Amino acid sequence: MSIQVIMSQAxxxxxxxxxxxxxxxxxxxxxxxxxxINFAHGAMYMLGAFVAxxxxxxxxxxxxxxxxxGFWASLIVVxxxxxxxxxxxxxxxxxxxxxxxxxxxxxxxxxxxxxxQGLFANFFNVSGTPYPGQPESLSGVVNLGFMYFPTYxxxxxxxxxxxxxxxxxxxxxxxxxxxxxxGVENPQLTQTFGLNVPLxxxxxxxxxxxxxxxxxxxxxxxxxxxxxxxxDLIIVVFAVVVIGGMGSIMGAILSGLALGLVEGLTKVxxxxxxxxxxxxxxxxxxxxxxxxxxxKEK
Amino acid sequence: xxxRILFAVMxxxxxxxxxxxxxxxxxxxxxFALFACAFNLLLGYxxxxxxxxxxxxxxxAYIAGYSIKAWGFPPLIGILTGTGxxxxxxxxxxxxxxxxxxxxFAMVTLALAQIIYFMALQMPFTGGENGLQGIPRGQLLGFxxxxxxxxxxxxxxxxxxxxxxxxxxxxxxxxxxxxxAIRENEARALSLxxxxxxxxxxxxxxxxxxxxxxxxxxxxxFQFASLTNAxxxxxxxxxxxTLVGGLGTVFGPVVGALTVGALSxxxxxxxxxxxxILGTIFVICVLVFRRGIIGELARVMKKx
Numbered sequence: 310m311s312i313q314v315i316m317s318q319a320x321x322x323x324x325x326x327x328x329x330x331x332x333x334x335x336x337x338x339x340x341x342x343x344x345x346i347n348f349a350h351g352a353m354y355m356l357g358a359f360v361a362x363x364x365x366x367x368x369x370x371x372x373x374x375x376x377x378x379g380f381w382a383s384l385i386v387v388x389x390x391x392x393x394x395x396x397x398x399x400x401x402x403x404x405x406x407x408x409x410x411x412x413x414x415x416x417x418x419x420x421x422x423x424x425x426q427g428l429f430a431n432f433f434n435v436s437g438t439p440y441p442g443q444p445e446s447l448s449g450v451v452n453l454g455f456m457y458f459p460t461y462x463x464x465x466x467x468x469x470x471x472x473x474x475x476x477x478x479x480x481x482x483x484x485x486x487x488x489x490x491x492g493v494e495n496p497q498l499t500q501t502f503g504l505n506v507p508l509x510x511x512x513x514x515x516x517x518x519x520x521x522x523x524x525x526x527x528x529x530x531x532x533x534x535x536x537x538x539x540x541d542l543i544i545v546v547f548a549v550v551v552i553g554g555m556g557s558i559m560g561a562i563l564s565g566l567a568l569g570l571v572e573g574l575t576k577v578x579x580x581x582x583x584x585x586x587x588x589x590x591x592x593x594x595x596x597x598x599x600x601x602x603x604x605k606e607k
Numbered sequence: 608x609x610x611r612i613l614f615a616v617m618x619x620x621x622x623x624x625x626x627x628x629x630x631x632x633x634x635x636x637x638x639f640a641l642f643a644c645a646f647n648l649l650l651g652y653x654x655x656x657x658x659x660x661x662x663x664x665x666x667x668a669y670i671a672g673y674s675i676k677a678w679g680f681p682p683l684i685g686i687l688t689g690t691g692x693x694x695x696x697x698x699x700x701x702x703x704x705x706x707x708x709x710x711x712f713a714m715v716t717l718a719l720a721q722i723i724y725f726m727a728l729q730m731p732f733t734g735g736e737n738g739l740q741g742i743p744r745g746q747l748l749g750f751x752x753x754x755x756x757x758x759x760x761x762x763x764x765x766x767x768x769x770x771x772x773x774x775x776x777x778x779x780x781x782x783x784x785x786x787x788a789i790r791e792n793e794a795r796a797l798s799l800x801x802x803x804x805x806x807x808x809x810x811x812x813x814x815x816x817x818x819x820x821x822x823x824x825x826x827x828x829f830q831f832a833s834l835t836n837a838x839x840x841x842x843x844x845x846x847x848x849t850l851v852g853g854l855g856t857v858f859g860p861v862v863g864a865l866t867v868g869a870l871s872x873x874x875x876x877x878x879x880x881x882x883x884i885l886g887t888i889f890v891i892c893v894l895v896f897r898r899g900i901i902g903e904l905a906r907v908m909k910k911x
Contacts, residue, residue: 346710402894411710412656413893416850419843420889427882544839548718551711581729588722592703595715599706 313456315577322573323566324462324531327469328354330565331524332546333553334473335517337561338480341493342513345403345414351543352425353391353518357525358440358534359429360387365442380442380530387526388519395518399511422540429536437533465527472523473562480558489513548591554601564602609908613858613901621764630760631828636868637763638825641770643848643860645817648774650846651855652783653810654790656713658842659700659720660818663693665837666723667819668826669733672742675827677732682745682753686766686823693819694812696723701811705804717839724837738833742826759828766824770817775857777813786810818845847885850892853899862900 332350339347347353363371364378364386378386398421406413447461480486491499492509500506525539532538546565553564568587575586582589594601624633642664649655671689674680680688704715727733734740744753753759777783785806789796797803826832835841844867852863867885874881892899898906 340710344710346714402890405894409897410654412713413897415656415710415713416846417890417893419846420886420893423840423843423882423886423889425886427879427884427886430879430882540839544717544721547714548721551707551714551718585722585725588718591715591718595703595706 315574316456317458318573318577319570320458320466320573321462322570322576324466324569325572326566326569327466327473328524328528328542328565329546329549329569330473330562331469331520332542333549333561333565334476334558335520336546336550337555337558338476338520339514339517340555342489342510343399343403343407343414344411345406345418346411346547347514347517348415348418348543349398349421349425350418350517350521350546351539351541352422353395353521353539354525354528354542355429355534355536355539356394356425357387357391357522358529358532358538359433359525360390360522361442361526361529362438362440362534365440380444380526383442383526384523388523391522391525392515392519396511396515398518399514403514404507426536426540433534433536435536437535437538439533440529443530461530465531469524469527472520476520477558477562545587548587551591552587552594552601554603556601557603560601560603609905610857617858617861621767624764625757625760630756632872634760634763634828635825636865637767638821638828639845639848639868640861640864641767641824642818642821642845643852643864644771644774645814645821646845647849647854647856647860648777648817649810649814650849651859652778652790653786653807655705655807655811656846657704657716657811657814658713658839658846659704659716659718660815660845661837661839661841662700662720662723663697663815663818664822664825664841664845665727665832665834666696667693667822668832668836669727669739671823672739672826672832673732675745676739676742682747682762682827685745686820686827689823689826690816690820693822694816697812697815697819698808700815701808705807705811717842720837720839720842724834724839727834727837733832733834736834738831739826740831742830742832744827744830753827763824763828766820770820771861773813774817777810778857782806782809843889844885847889847892849899850897851888851899853901853903853905854897856899856901856905859899859901866900 332354336347336350339345361380361383364383365380368374368376368378402417403414406417443461447464449460450457451460451463480489488499488504489509492504492506496506528538549565549568550561552568553560555561568590571590572583572586576583624630642660646657646660649657667689670692671685674688675682675685700716700719703719704712707715728735744759747753747758747762751758751762753762785796785801789801789803789806793803822836825836848863848867849860850863851866852861853859871881871885874884896903
């Protein structure tokens with residue numbers, strides 16, 4: 310087994326890892342403030358990919374709008390659309406459930422997942438539609454010195470890392486972030502100090518959804534866009550979150566990256582286990598460190 | 608009082624069903640009704656949301672089907688073998704999952720169930736995407752031919768009643784009372800000296816075992832164990848059935864399974880719209896109809 314094979318699988322794994330990181334980051338941010346797990350996070354990711362696809366290929370055909378939203382524009386437009394939907398969901402539905410057991414939030418978002426998934430399954434092939442909008446400037450491969458790697462994938466890795474660490478910086482090191490953390494720590498007290506906590510909650514949910522949508526755009530040129538792409542991913546991300554613990558933002562990012570890497574390497578060592586290795590790692594973590602690697606559960 | 612009337616209705620409806628309804632369809636509903644009752648024991652009475660019950664249902668179906676088809680087990684022994692598998696699996700899952708609470712519990716069970724799903728997809732004996740086909744129904748106790756849909760029906764109805772009885776016995780036992788105490792206030796139950804984790808684990812194992820009984824029975828009815836049974840969407844469906852019928856009520860899961868099952872059947876020609884409709888019902892139930900059909904009925908009847 311050559312070093313090139315291992316390195317390329319490691320990089321491909323890292324590529325998956327950045328998606329895990331972006332999604333678990335979004336889950337962690339939402340969980341921190343709302344105390345709910347957004348099952349629809351995978352559906353938001355799928356939605357992001359579909360909005361990019363529709364914006365690129367179907368606007369004219371379906372809506373008679375003579376406009377094509379390219380890949381670069383999608384990186385801005387899609388998070389706004391998906392984030393907007395997130396805000397709508399939070400304002401109209403989730404808001405009513407805050408007084409109840411947190412499992413109702415999970416159940417509600419599960420229902421929303423079914424709706425979104427079913428809707429897209431009606432109009433698109435379940436086995437996937439390719440996204441044709443990958444920009445010319447990102448096609449081809451780059452020479453990394455020791456191996457060649459697809460330019461687009463490298464771009465996706467770097468771009469996602471910037472977004473993840475940017476989010477971490479904002480939350481941990483800015484004034485806005487400190488307010489957010491205050492809201493996580495003690496919502497009532499934060500409200501008393503004159504900060505609009507309900508607005509923070511809404512925007513946080515919107516932001517988490519937007520992150521998932523952005524991950525969807527980045528994934529669209531790599532994987533074929535399918536109604537089921539989110540559901541399969543979100544369950545793995547749940548395992549990532551259980552392994553990492555949702556106590557820290559950095560923990561969510563790092564465990565996402567590391568587990569993507571592990572999954573990529575498993576593909577080289579023992580391919581049949583690649584789809585389950587993260588779940589087995591979760592079992593080990595539950596046995597030996599039940600609160601998660603970065604967790605601080607009481 | 609209401610429960611007695613409902614039980615009588617259920618018994619009469621169940622005994623006469625094959626004379627006015629398509630028996631295979633009713634057997635399907637009965638399997639899901641038992642599955643939902645088993646699930647309700649856990650969520651409705653112990654307050655534990657498992658998102659991985661499809662693993663027990665689907666896993667037991669494969670084991671029962673395989674033991675009957677490949678090893679020539681008689682149907683009853685095959686079903687018990689599948690159920691035993693669910694019991695062991697339930698113990699393993701429960702042991703791991705109760706280490707985390709609330710929302711994490713749901714995520715852990717979902718992730719664990721996904722292992723079983725991928726195993727069912729990849730292992731050679733399960734038939735992969737095609738499922739395990741051609742399971743013979745065989746003869747019950749060596750002389751009742753289960754290929755006759757009428758005798759198969761009463762066999763399934765019998766299994767349902769046994770499972771239903773076990774669940775009722777559990778709920779109304781001192782053990783069931785402690786479970787409800789844990790659901791209401793875990794810290795208090797703990798401080799009263801109850802070993803909370805052991806109660807939770809036992810509830811999980813009972814629930815998983817009976818879910819397995821339902822799955823194994825379904826495999827014999829349809830002579831087929833499919834990947835769908837083990838998919839996370841099945842776990843979601845069983846939550847929906849329980850929720851629609853009424854969480855933590857005795858007959859709610861049965862009513863919910865009949866309602867959702869009949870609805871899916873009626874809508875089956877609409878393809879993916881079924882999913883949209885089920886999702887919408889899910890959302891409506893969570894937002895405004897949390898008591899479910901039986902829960903609302905009980906509330907109305909209690910009013911003077």
